[in-house]
Amino acid sequence: MRSEDFMSDTVIKVENLSKQYQLGTIGSGTLYRDLQSWWARTRGKEDPNTKLGTWDKSQIEGDQSYWALKDVSFEVKQGDILGIIGRNGAGKSTLLKILSRVTGPTSGSIKIKGRVASLLEVGTGFHPELTGRENVYLNGTILGMRKTEIDRKFDEIVAFAEIEKFIDTPVKRYSSGMYVRLAFAVAAHLDPEILIVDEVLAVGDAAFQKKCLGKMGEISKEGRTVLFVSHNMVAIEQLCSRALLIEKGYLKQQSDNVKQVIKSYLANNSNEKQLAFWENRDGEFTNPYFHPRKFYIGDKSGKTMIMPLRNDQEIYIYIEAEIEVMDSALTVGYALYNEEGSCLYWSYQTDVSQEKWPKLCKGENVLCSQLPKHLLNEGGYRVEIIGSLHFREWLFEPSKSVPSLMIQIEGGLSDSPYNQHRRPTLLNPILQWECKPLIEREC
């Protein structure tokens, strides 16, 4: 076989893959309740233990089963970085679980060539009582390495993790940074032919994320294959050579044109959400510090506005929330993204000097902030609630399925006849210009 043949080889072949979950009876967990359900059903009565939860109703069949994946087929070539995108609950995680053999498919098959490793497994099986050395071996063998293989790479792993001095200390005495470095070092030296990365960019510090991204690029340059699941569209676009869009268990789109797939994902995403009004109907995001009730775009008097908006309109962003416990470290605001998913800015109520912070009080609060006029460009934007107890914990972590709204801006770019059309820029601010004459003269 010639080498170029090999390069274009299919390393993963997914054929008609489906995964069905049972609803209702399966979650009961005790024999007593299962018997109770069975008794009720044999008498033709309603099962007392049925629970539908938050599943999308259209995916539920008559017999209380739910298709998390339905007839998914695709191939991955060697050296590809495949991005998998889709909304939460679309079936991405199920697909990865089946690929990494954590759970089995209901029908269909996956054929794999080579060893599969997942960066999700960082630190899996670490035992706190054992030393770093013992854990390297334990973790390595869990990931499928042979002992001789670890012997060979051991020094390299320890050097990569930069913990030579502490290698014989129990890992429970490690700082979290050392722990993650060691765990990552083991995973990184597994030399898998296929690497699965699931949202790894959402965890760890910036340096760790960078290391992960770097490793992914490096791995694909060596002719290996990476599967990458993320909500971070920028990372997907930068890294991936191919993208899949999964929606409600079906493979909606797959293409080498990653931008196109991202666009249809984002377009679809916005159609299903309320355009400029969000209400907390399901009682989500409960917390005593800032429990959001409504989140909407409105005019000065708080009346909701109809899209599209003009760039010269007075647009306000409203967040209504209930506060049970006052915390002085509370910062809330919004993050603004463009259509491609790049974040343009964050804004918090605490951005101004301290004496100008809006006064919050226990009970209902309405926070409101004007969207800068003449700053954005024409096009679609997404506004997301973000908030935290400053330096303590996120209440609404950016890009983590927090409430968001879509804004459409059309027209009103400027009063100038020369600035009436959309420029290919992220922003379109109207700035002041003046002419500073070099010498005193009349024009």
Place this chain on the structure above:
Amino acid sequence: MNHNHQEQWTSIIQPSNGWFDIKFKEIWNYRDLIVMMVKRDFVAFYKQTILGPLWYLLQPLFTTIVFTVIFGQIAKLPTNGLPQMLFYLSGTVMWNYFAACLNTTSNTFVANAAIFGKVYFPRLVIPIAVVITNMLSFGIQFLLFLSILLFFICQGAVPIPNLWILVTPLLLLQMGCLGLGCGIIVSSMTTKYRDLSLLITFGVQLWMYATPVAYPVSMVSGLMRWVLIVNPMTAIIEIFRYAFLGGELIPLWYWGISGTMTVILLMISIVLFSKVEKNFMDTV
């Protein structure tokens, strides 16, 4: 060319089919992991304890003392003329191994859900490692038994062990298989029904009283005798005792029944395990 491709796949993921879907070759490939798991469980058990590995000795000693007081002194149960200390210790050491295997393997899936949920390796590695780990602690307890036995032999209280001691490895293997089998059956069912795990502690205790640990088979008759015969642990403990301490040997067909029971239970467990293995993450 196409045919060539077919052969190159290193793994094929399919829905579980067939009743006996365990890949023994794959388990062999993961033998290093079994060794690591055994090491981990054994070492982690006594790290940060005052007495360290001594715990393995104290537990059977205390049980033996309690048995000697309750069954020997208060209830005055017969011991076939054997020294009470040795009689109870031999029963306890053997039973402990079986009970430990059964108890630990029975929550394989639930206790390891975190690892199982993230990474694939043959699931059977865990219960196998447990059986081996327990074999090590059995070894320590067995040495304790041997040294006390030696003491009694020097005193002339018991005769020198007979040739039946040569079947001891066979008895251990059978006990390991039995503990593995029963444990796996329970663990496969606890993935769906958690309340079974509550039953297990209680069940193991009950089972011990239906096994001649604290009394000899010879004192039981009638229906209870049949319970003992069907119980596969009876023959194992009685033969072990006869080999090392002498006394009465049970009819050998008891052991035949016990062996058959072990094989049947092990088969059932493997079938159940291969059914549960692939999809248990959805129900756990």
